Amino acid sequence: HSCPMVLRIAELTSFGAGASASTHQPNSKFTQQELPACKPILTPKWVISVFLLVGVIFVPIGVASLLASNKVVEIVDRYDDACVPSNVTNKLAYIQNSTISKTCRRTLKVPKDMKQPIFVYYQLNNFYQNHRRYVKSRNDQQLRDASKANETTLCDPEKTRDGMAIVPCGLIAWSTFNDTYTFQHNTNNLSIDKTDISWKSDRDHKFGSDVFPKNFQKGPLIGGKTLNESIPLSEQEDLIVWMRTAALPTFRKLYGRIYVDLKENDTITVTLDNNYNTYSFDGKKSLVLSTSTWLGGKNDFLGLAYLTVGGLCFFLAFAFTLLYLIKPRKLGDNNYLSWNRNSAGH
Amino acid sequence: MYALDPALRVNLLGLSLICHSVVCCRVSPLQKAQVTSLVRKGARKITLSIGDGANDVSMIQAAHVGIGISGQEGMQAVMASDFAIAQFRYLTDLLLVHGRWSYLRLCKVITYFFYKNLTFTLTQFWFTFQTGFSGQRFYDDWFQSLYNVIFTALPVIMVGLFDKDVSASLSKKYPQLYQEGIRNTFFKWKVIAVWGFFAFYQSIVFYYFTAAASQHGHGSSGKILGQWDVSTMAFTCVVVTVNLRLLMSCNSITRWHYFSVAGSIAAWFLFIFIYSAIMTSFDRQENVYFVIYVLMSTFFFYLTLILVPVIALFGDFLYLSLQRWLFPYDYQVVQEMHKDDPHEYSMIRLPERSHLSPEEARSYAISMLPRENSKHTGFAFDSPGYESFFASQQGVCVPHKPWDVARRASMKQQRQQPQRTGRS
Numbered sequence: 001h002s003c004p005m006v007l008r009i010a011e012l013t014s015f016g017a018g019a020s021a022s023t024h025q026p027n028s029k030f031t032q033q034e035l036p037a038c039k040p041i042l043t044p045k046w047v048i049s050v051f052l053l054v055g056v057i058f059v060p061i062g063v064a065s066l067l068a069s070n071k072v073v074e075i076v077d078r079y080d081d082a083c084v085p086s087n088v089t090n091k092l093a094y095i096q097n098s099t100i101s102k103t104c105r106r107t108l109k110v111p112k113d114m115k116q117p118i119f120v121y122y123q124l125n126n127f128y129q130n131h132r133r134y135v136k137s138r139n140d141q142q143l144r145d146a147s148k149a150n151e152t153t154l155c156d157p158e159k160t161r162d163g164m165a166i167v168p169c170g171l172i173a174w175s176t177f178n179d180t181y182t183f184q185h186n187t188n189n190l191s192i193d194k195t196d197i198s199w200k201s202d203r204d205h206k207f208g209s210d211v212f213p214k215n216f217q218k219g220p221l222i223g224g225k226t227l228n229e230s231i232p233l234s235e236q237e238d239l240i241v242w243m244r245t246a247a248l249p250t251f252r253k254l255y256g257r258i259y260v261d262l263k264e265n266d267t268i269t270v271t272l273d274n275n276y277n278t279y280s281f282d283g284k285k286s287l288v289l290s291t292s293t294w295l296g297g298k299n300d301f302l303g304l305a306y307l308t309v310g311g312l313c314f315f316l317a318f319a320f321t322l323l324y325l326i327k328p329r330k331l332g333d334n335n336y337l338s339w340n341r342n343s344a345g346h
Numbered sequence: 347m348y349a350l351d352p353a354l355r356v357n358l359l360g361l362s363l364i365c366h367s368v369v370c371c372r373v374s375p376l377q378k379a380q381v382t383s384l385v386r387k388g389a390r391k392i393t394l395s396i397g398d399g400a401n402d403v404s405m406i407q408a409a410h411v412g413i414g415i416s417g418q419e420g421m422q423a424v425m426a427s428d429f430a431i432a433q434f435r436y437l438t439d440l441l442l443v444h445g446r447w448s449y450l451r452l453c454k455v456i457t458y459f460f461y462k463n464l465t466f467t468l469t470q471f472w473f474t475f476q477t478g479f480s481g482q483r484f485y486d487d488w489f490q491s492l493y494n495v496i497f498t499a500l501p502v503i504m505v506g507l508f509d510k511d512v513s514a515s516l517s518k519k520y521p522q523l524y525q526e527g528i529r530n531t532f533f534k535w536k537v538i539a540v541w542g543f544f545a546f547y548q549s550i551v552f553y554y555f556t557a558a559a560s561q562h563g564h565g566s567s568g569k570i571l572g573q574w575d576v577s578t579m580a581f582t583c584v585v586v587t588v589n590l591r592l593l594m595s596c597n598s599i600t601r602w603h604y605f606s607v608a609g610s611i612a613a614w615f616l617f618i619f620i621y622s623a624i625m626t627s628f629d630r631q632e633n634v635y636f637v638i639y640v641l642m643s644t645f646f647f648y649l650t651l652i653l654v655p656v657i658a659l660f661g662d663f664l665y666l667s668l669q670r671w672l673f674p675y676d677y678q679v680v681q682e683m684h685k686d687d688p689h690e691y692s693m694i695r696l697p698e699r700s701h702l703s704p705e706e707a708r709s710y711a712i713s714m715l716p717r718e719n720s721k722h723t724g725f726a727f728d729s730p731g732y733e734s735f736f737a738s739q740q741g742v743c744v745p746h747k748p749w750d751v752a753r754r755a756s757m758k759q760q761r762q763q764p765q766r767t768g769r770s
Contacts, residue, residue, distance in 0.1 A: 033508060037598035041678075041685055047667045054656060065649065119568040130473075130573055132482035140632045144625075153629060199569060201636035205625065244572035248476055248557060253570055290563070295645055297562035302649055305555065309657055320667065329671060332683030338676050339522045 055313035062306030072298040080285035091279040114262040121252040125284035137171035178225035192256035198240035207233040379404035453532035468549030500606040511677040556580040587655040
């Protein structure tokens with residue numbers, strides 16, 4: 001006799017509805033692995049569109065960034081070797097001798113018009129602010145809280161002097177940069193604005209307005225700047241800038257701003273105090289004057305990277321089009337299945 | 347026991363391996379186990395044994411994979427087995443569909459895990475060259491600790507649960523796809539080397555590109571970024587890239603994938619917003635204080651966040667496109683062949699009649715009938731009385747089972763009562 005089939009059965013990938021029912025499992029799409037899914041396949045259409053899209057987005061960004069970077073005018077002047085008198089043979093002894101005057105005059109020529117504000121940076125080479133023992137040599141509690149002045153953990157070797165805690169302790173504070181610069185522009189004195197050179201969050205929260213330097217740089221070896229004991233740490237902007245340790249051994253730090261326009265071929269005379277010792281470790285010191293755009297200082301890298309990647313994407317879109325034309329493969333071609341290719345078997 | 351004598355065993359094995367299939371009949375349970383061990387140890391292949399009765403237990407335990415069928419002969423085989431199924435023919439699903447998917451998912455999860463940790467750790471390695479080899483860590487401690495726990499954990503779990511290269515029906519239609527597992531296609535050294543190479547390449551991109559882009563002043567304030575600003579930027583790029591790379595390697599993307607990827611990236615931003623906004627009273631260095639807010643106020647952050655992940659994924663994208671076009675895997679060809687098929691979950695379809703004989707089709711239809719929770723734990727199905735009642739309701743013919751006929755004949759007067767109202 002005929003037995004009509006049971007119809008209308010949805011395909012199940014588990015082992016029968018009965019099994020789930022008997023174990024009281026909810027039979028949802030999640031547990032049965034039947035969630036709606038997008039199944040992307042990298043067809044030639046997709047590959048070429050992605051490359052073209054990336055190219056179209058990246059090239060304009062690259063052009064904009066490169067233009068911004070090219071607008072920046074930068075003067076870099078290395079002075080650590082030029083500012084030591086030529087008759088000095090032992091540079092280290094020279095720099096450590098506090099009786100000799102270290103004043104040095106440098107002349108800078110402005111290559112292109114520079115609009116204010118002009119940023120004054122000092123640049124150090126081969127100075128490892130990212131060394132492990134240097135980075136950890138500070139105590140953030142002591143810096144922000146006047147009641148924690150005796151907290152000097154991790155500040156070795158600059159923890160205490162004569163039994164009293166050093167504020168601010170640590171190697172980072174001890175080695176603060178102490179060269180100073182004054183500028184003259186065509187015989188006029190330029191004033192440098194040294195306020196707001198540090199991050200505002202540092203000034204407001206990390207360095208206390210009631211914490212004063214104490215017992216600082218009183219030892220036999222002076223590592224850098226001495227601090228005015230009547231100015232609280234939150235206003236010691238050079239210290240704050242210095243204590244934001246740099247990532248790489250070549251770095252710049254903001255010294256101040258000049259709010260004067262400079263014209264091309266102007267002469268700037270810099271009177272600097274060459275105090276900071278970079279001679280014992282082959283470090284270099286440079287003075288940098290730079291303008292700034294929406295992107296920041298002079299950094300061609302972003303613009304070049306975007307342009308390169310954008311160009312490369314266009315090239316690859318073209319190359320892949322050639323590839324798909326030269327070596328065509330029908331999508332879903334049966335012959336590419338390995339059991340059809342190697343009919344000899346595995 | 348003759349052929350299994352130590353002297354003759356080797357010959358038996360050699361002969362059996364030449365044959366396509368070997369039938370051993372009238373074997374005792376011990377002999378079943380011995381034959382299985384012979385193949386397992388002698389031929390050094392992965393063995394699978396399937397059985398439904400108590401006499402199969404030793405054989406099930408002797409093989410690598412033991413499968414028990416729950417049903418007519420009780421639950422002993424099931425309790426001794428690694429996998430339990432209800433009917434013999436579910437073995438095809440177990441092997442060709444779920445076994446294959448399981449292999450694919452396992453390979454993907456393991457290689458992805460190593461890749462994401464390798465790329466993250468190598469960025470620190472490149473940093474050491476520029477710290478005077480002093481061992482200064484590039485990232486903050488909490489970033490490193492939570493990387494594997496919060497920022498990159500959930501998406502890979504979703505892949506491990508849901509990834510399918512081809513659907514279940516296609517897996518059964520192309521059983522040769524199972525060869526991928528036998529040939530260990532997805533876990534060869536070559537595959538791992540490719541992942542390792544791209545982890546290496548990406549780590550270089552993360553470190554050097556972020557460091558180069560962060561030189562000199564940022565924004566119109568001219569202020570300089572410090573080490574922790576650069577490292578937070580690099581870490582953001584790492585988290586974004588590693589999560590997007592997972593999406594690139596998925597064969598089927600459900601909405602849970604989108605949620606987990608977006609959720610992981612969002613979790614990172616949530617974490618860093620909170621972490622850099624607080625200062626604790628513990629004696630620790632508050633290096634990352636306010637870093638992200640400062641970073642997000644510069645154009646540098648957004649430009650780098652677009653540039654670095656794209657460059658990092660560039661190499662992978664190139665490789666995947668070339669590989670799929672020039673050296674496609676079998677499953678990729680099958681995907682392309684069936685890419686325009688409608689999705690199964692939205693279809694109501696007939697069972698594949700062409701594969702079933704009329705008897706099989708009938709028993710398939712019977713097994714699809716609504717079942718009640720059986721009070722007899724030894725029998726997951728096959729209670730004859732109600733089954734034949736419902737079968738007749740649906741118009742399906744159910745032949746009486748001989749043992750049931752005998753049972754009913756030997757029982758005292760007992761009326762058959764339908765235990766449930768039927769569903770039509």
